[in-house]
Each structure stands twice: as C-alpha cells, then as structure tokens.
Amino acid sequence: MANKILIYGGSGGIGSSTARLLRERGHDLHLVGRNEESLGVLADELDSGYTVGDVVADPDVFSRASQEAGKELGGLVYAIGTINLRSLQRLSESDLLQDFQVNAMGAALAVQAALPALKKSSEGSSVVLYSSVAAKQGFSLHASTGMAKGAVSGLTLSLAAELAPRVRVNAIAPSLTQTPLAAGILTNDAVAAGIAKQHAMERLGTPEDIAALTAFLLSREASWMTGQILSVDGGRSTIAS
Ligand SMILES: NC(=O)c1ccc[n+]([C@@H]2O[C@H](COP(=O)([O-])OP(=O)(O)OC[C@H]3O[C@@H](n4cnc5c(N)ncnc54)[C@H](OP(=O)(O)O)[C@@H]3O)[C@@H](O)[C@H]2O)c1
Numbered sequence: 001m002a003n004k005i006l007i008y009g010g011s012g013g014i015g016s017s018t019a020r021l022l023r024e025r026g027h028d029l030h031l032v033g034r035n036e037e038s039l040g041v042l043a044d045e046l047d048s049g050y051t052v053g054d055v056v057a058d059p060d061v062f063s064r065a066s067q068e069a070g071k072e073l074g075g076l077v078y079a080i081g082t083i084n085l086r087s088l089q090r091l092s093e094s095d096l097l098q099d100f101q102v103n104a105m106g107a108a109l110a111v112q113a114a115l116p117a118l119k120k121s122s123e124g125s126s127v128v129l130y131s132s133v134a135a136k137q138g139f140s141l142h143a144s145t146g147m148a149k150g151a152v153s154g155l156t157l158s159l160a161a162e163l164a165p166r167v168r169v170n171a172i173a174p175s176l177t178q179t180p181l182a183a184g185i186l187t188n189d190a191v192a193a194g195i196a197k198q199h200a201m202e203r204l205g206t207p208e209d210i211a212a213l214t215a216f217l218l219s220r221e222a223s224w225m226t227g228q229i230l231s232v233d234g235g236r237s238t239i240a241s
Contacts, residue, residue, distance in 0.1 A: 004028040009079035011038040013179020017207035030069035055106035062113035073117040075218040078107040085141040104151035133175040160227030168226040175233035177205030200235030
C-alpha cells in the first residue's frame with residue numbers, strides 16, 4: 001500500500017489525532033483545512049504537506065489538494081463535518097444545504113478528485129468517512145445532521161461497491177466526541193456529564209477513540225473490510241441506559 005494518506009480536516013479534533021497516530025506508524029501525510037495557521041503548525045510538527053481551502057466556498061480545493069498530495073495515495077480520510085442541532089421548524093433551506101455540502105458532498109468530491117491517485121496504489125487503498133450515531137438512532141433536533149450523515153452512510157456503501165477491489169471504503173459512526181466541533185454542546189459541565197451518562201460506557205468519546213479505528217481501517221490488517229459503517233459510540237446506538 002502506498003504510504004501517503006490525504007486527511008481532510010487534518011487539523012481538527014479527530015483529524016489531528018489520526019494524523020499524529022499515522023505519522024507515528026510511519027505514514028507520510030497531506031493535510032487539508034481552512035485555517036492556514038493551525039495547519040502550518042501541525043504540518044511542521046508532522047513534516048507533512050498541506051492545502052488550505054474551504055470545501056464549500058472554494059470548490060477548487062479538491063483538485064488542488066489532490067494535485068499537491070501527489071500521484072499515489074494509500075488512503076483518504078474525510079474528517080470534516082457539522083453538528084447543527086435545531087428543530088425542523090428552525091432549520092432554513094441554507095442550513096440544510098450547508099450541512100449536506102460539508103458532510104456528504106464534500107466527501108464525494110474529495111474521493112472523486114483523489115481517485116486516480118488512490119487507484120494507483122499497487123496494494124490497494126482505503127477511504128475512511130465519518131457518519132454519526134444520529135444516522136443509526138433517532139434523536140430530536142438532529143434532522144439536518146441525521147440527514148447529512150445518512151447520506152454519508154449511503155455514499156460509503158455505494159462507493160465501496162463501485163471501487164472494489166482496488167479501493168476499500170468504510171465509515172465510522174461516532175457518538176458525541178470531545179473535539180472543537182462538539183465544544184458548543186459541552187460548555188456546561190452538568191450537561192456534558194448528563195450526556196456521558198446516556199452511554200453504557202459512561203463517558204464521552206475522545207479523538208483517540210476514533211483515530212484508533214481510522215488507522216486500523218487504513219491498514220493492511222483491514223484488507224478484507226469494505227462497505228462497513230462501524231459504530232464507535234460507547235454503546236449509545238445499541239444499549240439502553
Ligand atoms: N465530534 C463529534 O461529536 C462527532 C460526532 C459524530 C461525527 N463526527 C464527525 O467526525 C468528523 C470529524 O469531526 P471533528 O469532531 O474532529 O471536527 P472538528 O474538530 O471541528 O474538525 C473539523 C476539521 O474540519 C475542518 N473544516 C471544517 N469545515 C471546513 C470547511 N468548510 N472546509 C474545509 N475544512 C473545514 C476544520 O478546519 P479549520 O479548523 O481549519 O476550520 C477542522 O480541521 C466530522 O465528519 C464529524 O461530523 C464528529
């Protein structure tokens with residue numbers, strides 16, 4: 001498998017934790033995000049390349065990132081997303097569209113642009129996307145998030161079928177994980193503790209919980225896994241608590 005992994009959202013909570021773990025395991029990396037400063041600092045630390053751009057406002061970012069990442073890729077991680085918790089009544093058309101674009105369309109366009117490099121890897125390559133517990137179980141106020149992440153799950157299955165056997169495609173469905181994305185929901189300690197208690201494992205997720213499975217899915221050890229939506233959620237999607 002080619003050594004280089006392209007990580008969209010590489011400076012985010014799950015993206016940066018994944019990037020550090022993959023670097024420890026000897027991978028070369030190319031990171032993508034909006035914030036040049038945080039990407040540059042992490043890229044220096046990890047000796048990686050990076051591309052700056054917004055996956056909605058700057059659609060050229062996909063071709064730039066693929067070109068700058070190089071001709072051959074062992075994997076792609078799309079760790080960009082939104083958590084927009086509002087009732088259906090309070091969701092505007094542009095909220096719904098923005099969530100769909102960031103979570104689902106961005107993932108599709110990222111894979112599309114990287115496909116020639118992913119197909120070049122002689123030992124096959126691996127794509128990891130992120131769905132959500134909210135696409136497996138119904139929660140109120142999650143209409144936009146659940147809809148967008150349901151699309152990511154469907155995309156995962158379709159691409160896994162279309163790209164096999166050269167490219168494996170899997171998704172991880174986390175429950176609430178302590179990253180900058182979730183910070184707005186977790187500002188109140190009592191609320192955070194209450195949400196943690198709703199999980200059989202009685203805690204929230206950490207970026208490392210999700211990075212560990214991401215790295216596994218990218219590795220040769222997962223070479224017989226494709227088209228899977230894997231829950232890493234402290235039991236939230238299957239165990240009543
Ligand atoms: N955290 C959770 O509770 C949770 C639960 C379920 C699913 N997930 C999914 O897990 C994945 C990773 O989430 P996370 O929690 O690690 O998020 P995060 O900490 O907010 O990181 C997101 C990363 O994506 C980048 N980004 C955001 N919007 C972008 C845009 N429009 N264009 C380009 N880059 C953009 C950010 O870059 P800048 O900082 O440069 O803007 C950041 O590097 C997402 O798909 C998310 O939906 C997370």
